[in-house]
Amino acid sequence: MAAQPQNVTGLLPAGEPVRFVAEDGTAGPPPPGYTEPSPERLREAYRRMVLGRRFDTQATALTKQGRLAVYPSAAGQEACQIAAALALRDDDWLFPTYRDSMALVARGLDPVQLMELLRGTWHCGYDPHATFTAPQCTPLATQTLHAAGLADAIRRRGEERVVLALIGDGGTSEGDFHEALNFAAVFHVPVVFFVQNNGFAISVPLAKQTRAPALAYKGVGYGVASEQVDGNDLVAVLSVLDHAVAHARRGGGPFLVEAHTYRMDAHTNADDATRYRDAAEVERWRAADPVRRLETHLRERGVLTEEDVAADAAAAEEFAAGFRARMNAEPEVDPLGLFAHVYAEPTRQLAAQRETLRAELAAQEG
Amino acid sequence: MAAQPQNVTGLLPAGEPVRFVAEDGTAGPPPPGYTEPSPERLREAYRRMVLGRRFDTQATALTKQGRLAVYPSAAGQEACQIAAALALRDDDWLFPTYRDSMALVARGLDPVQLMELLRGTWHCGYDPHATFTAPQCTPLATQTLHAAGLADAIRRRGEERVVLALIGDGGTSEGDFHEALNFAAVFHVPVVFFVQNNGFAISVPLAKQTRAPALAYKGVGYGVASEQVDGNDLVAVLSVLDHAVAHARRGGGPFLVEAHTYRMDAHTNADDATRYRDAAEVERWRAADPVRRLETHLRERGVLTEEDVAADAAAAEEFAAGFRARMNAEPEVDPLGLFAHVYAEPTRQLAAQRETLRAELAAQEG
Amino acid sequence: MEQLTMAQALNSALRDALKDDGRVLVSGEDVGPLGGVFRVTDGLTHDFGEDRCFDTPLAESGIVGHAVGLAMGGFRPVVEMQFDAFAYPAFEQITSHVAKLRNRTRGRVELPMVIRIPYAGGIGGVEHHCDSSEVYYTHTPGLRVVTPATPQDAYDLLRDAIESPDPVVFLEPKCRYWAREPVSFDRTGTPFDRAAIRRRGTDITLIAYGPMVATALAAAEAAAEEGRDVEVVDLRTLSPVDDETIAESVRRTGRAVVVHEAAGFCGYGAEIAARVSEQCFHHLEAPVLRVTGFDIPYAPPKLESSHLPNVDRILDAIDRLQWDDQVTLAAQGSVRDA
Amino acid sequence: MEQLTMAQALNSALRDALKDDGRVLVSGEDVGPLGGVFRVTDGLTHDFGEDRCFDTPLAESGIVGHAVGLAMGGFRPVVEMQFDAFAYPAFEQITSHVAKLRNRTRGRVELPMVIRIPYAGGIGGVEHHCDSSEVYYTHTPGLRVVTPATPQDAYDLLRDAIESPDPVVFLEPKCRYWAREPVSFDRTGTPFDRAAIRRRGTDITLIAYGPMVATALAAAEAAAEEGRDVEVVDLRTLSPVDDETIAESVRRTGRAVVVHEAAGFCGYGAEIAARVSEQCFHHLEAPVLRVTGFDIPYAPPKLESSHLPNVDRILDAIDRLQWDDQVTLAAQGSVRDA
């Protein structure tokens, strides 16, 4: 194969996933082009990872008690989830999926509002404009286009904000992902597409999803700069996202990041992962645990003490307890609210339908 | 940027479009990895290019006389059109678009049957199964999925046939193109995607369509081998397509080829290209004329004589005359045929609707 | 006869089709080793091999478009869309190709394929998992659209659909997946394009399909206690619709109510109401009423019971069918949302 | 007042909106320097700059999804789908997001955007260029769907649509693009969500919209010669529909015919017929009839005149409205396709 021009090689990801810290927590030589985030940020990341993991366990527990209709756990993806939240400023926009509740908790969203979707009281419980966070998206890959569009709105106004769009490995197969990369590139907008490749789309393993050398190699086909990273190495994920976000913020256009990680739990609590994967595979990934890896690294660097670890665990416990308590209260719902926001004003027909329901409810009560 | 692994570099196209023959008709050194097709095939290609171009001019003329509702010319793309036809065996499948009538004529389809779509008598006039040619496709990029599926049918039966899917530069922006590349790669099917990048999607120039270094760089993101080629050099296009088809036929999986060419005419006769491009640009491309280029090359090689050129021109003239004569006859249409093929058997409702129309027609006549 | 759930009956139909016809292929997201999120394809990959039942990449337009190619190449694909709203990415392939390829080619290219879509709600599913999307398909000429209400029909209709030379959109009412009844594999039941009268009655014709047939039957029972004898028609085939069965019934009873979960506005019930009003005009003692979902996006789980048509709403509609004392009132016009 | 074609009136509406509101953006395939394949956006890029009116890559889901993001970001996008069938790739974005984002977020995220779709036939277009796709949108709660029949309404409705806080599917009847009339830019005409009575009459209400209003008016003229006084209602707004205007008219005339180009089965006329039958039951002298396209894929150019509803078919339907001598015959039920 002949040599490739610079406008090609400059877009390709590294041949191997970027990594700072090995599975056992020892730091290797810093990968070329990236710098390790400050100890303070790593310390903060650790705190949020511990909290995020605890929140995640709590949410899964709530499904067993019937307090949540369903919950897709992000266990194993803590490095990605927390780095996504930390890489952004408060007024940057985040476009999450159903799996990214942990990232939203790390962003500071109220966990109970956040859970309205999975609790079944409404489709989205938080205020996207107040939180700069789009509703958690279910139709796969559709949110990447919204992210590109919102980033275009930012560009058109000459603001310095960026947009981060989350998507799974499976979602990259949808046509909308392709169109989003292309629109983002053509309009040169400040958006980072962050693929959490957790090895599975429900039961379908990556090998049946794509034959790409890595998903990050999709970038070059759109003229989008790309990188792949060890998704269980918080230091690496945060460093690469920092780089990508800075690139987008300074007008460099979109950026595609693929993080190689693993979904430790089933797709959701309703799924039975033993039908399609070996326990042994899951065990192998346990060795790559992102929380322990960062913990070891930070301890070795002297940034994290025994007391810190205990304090973070206690804080997480307290957070979970508060969350649990609030979720145990029976939520209030208003059936008439079904008609309130279909349009800015209910149409005459909807107003009449609301009256019908109101009468029914009154009859049931009276 | 660090070195790329072999499974990446092996998929990337050449850094520059593959070319055998320069614009002035002089042959350069053969590009690495490709062999020049035999003189006999090139001779045959020339004949069909001349015929194809004449057919194309005739079809455009027929729009002026109201004999065709509309015609999208392939003038300037003769090398691509004829190479696409020549690269296939008779029982390989071709999936063309509305612009690829010339390729279908070169494949040997009856030009009048072929024109049913643009004449407005039916949506497709030829028999796809008899001609191994799918209906000319209008909804952009959708045909690439059908091509991948049909190639999968071929693979599942263990046959040695291949499928060639044609698509334009604009069409590559559609989600279906992405999904087709991915399905083809994952199922490892014998399909070649051939992008005729003619610089425009109606009025939209390539620069507004994509920021990719070249469209061929999309392949690597799917694990699909790719190449880019000078689309006005028949020798190069045929050689690259031969290579791609052989790759697919021997079980190597899909292949993506991008040909850089130019649409010399407007999008269709109904379009006004002066609204969006300079005459000067068109003139520059006239120098790259694919027919003259092959002619010069073949004459220099002694494969083509003055008499051959005259004979080919005369044969093309005769073909055009026959085509014109048949098109000048008022076509017969059967309104009741509207109900015949919506389902295998008309439903009771359709049968009743057909009777209504039959009665109306009878009333009009009687 | 075995007692089977609807999901199991569908599984049996797929199994028997795979056994009987080597051209049948099953594909979709998670239909392989997992057996589908509703287990409808449970064990098929294991028993028939990955060649016959296989997972695809996650792209619905891709799944349908790929199946179009397989069908052109001589196979008979049965594809699964994981949930109703996730068939929308395939809308162009379904509308512009699946529905039209036969017509486009004057019958030369046949597309014997089935698109299975679990649809409608009632299972506490979150947004996008509960759409009643039937009208998008029934309004598209070239598609057959069918929906079973019982395990037996699930088996029969799916076998029929797979054998049909026409493309079939096969709508599976999620909330009935776990309904159980004895299922015969003899295929001696109702023909493919016919409705079934599930309950004979003389006073009112209740017209329902898929998820709402059980509700309609329950309403008929309740109405019987109030002395009204309700006939229940299960449409089974939404396109083409079985005019004869419906019209014959309504002409006998003189009153009709259509029930479905989908939003009422331009819903399938509009077509039924319009046809019945036209075909049975002089037999109707009252306007054809519709009991449907509200004209809103599907409700979140905790509110779906407010949204879904239920026995009470059907009884209310029955009460509004201008029995002797009501004519004056009703003459003023009385649709729910007017 | 200037004489404008409908295409020019639409162009004026876009211009005035771009002028009045800096948040308005126009995007789509070929809407830039070319001015759109129907020249509706002619000159906008030249006059307002590429920032305000711009070409996009060729991907309809992308166009709509990108516009959703722009709207979330404070803009008011007006996107063009080049032809009806080419909006289908955007179906998921339209159905699952555009229609639902406001509801999803309890009104916190507003999506003031317009999706312009040239639709329907009558211009000799080849396959995929002539679909009447209105029902796909009217059946989807959360969308407003409007369609002008005249240049004046084209101007008024498009201005209203762009100012609407709700997403609007704006259906442009291709065959009327070149219809010409004096157009005022005063916006003193019919309000956004109201139908218009285009012709007053006492005997029959003809209900039409978009491409078929002109045909309905022609039929009314012809019927007048036969001594029947036909009222013509132009719906303008398909969702929400203007029940009052329709019901008031039909209660006056006692007879109604709905006309549209789309396939009849589950077409928009079904909803109108069902509503009118319900709301005006005791006023109806005859069943509401529908004159629609056949239930087939749109016909090729040389056959479209056989497919499209025309004056004769409307007159035939009027004749079947059970005038004195017909009652017995009609009582047997008499739909076209029964």
Ligand SMILES: Cc1ncc(C[n+]2csc(CCOP(=O)(O)OP(=O)(O)O)c2C)c(N)n1
């Ligand atoms: C358009 C669409 N199709 C199908 C689904 C059903 N579905 C929900 S999650 C999922 C798998 C997604 O996998 P991936 O993108 O890898 O994300 P992960 O769940 O692993 O985070 C599927 C198929 C959906 N939500 N949207």
Ligand SMILES: Cc1ncc(C[n+]2csc(CCOP(=O)(O)OP(=O)(O)O)c2C)c(N)n1
């Ligand atoms: C899905 C879809 N969207 C829009 C169109 C309208 N359209 C027809 S041809 C065309 C441009 C296609 O450009 P390209 O793919 O480069 O092919 P070319 O015409 O240059 O051969 C467009 C937008 C279409 N046919 N299908």
Ligand SMILES: [Mg+2]
């Ligand atoms: Mg995944």
Ligand SMILES: [Mg+2]
């Ligand atoms: Mg092109």
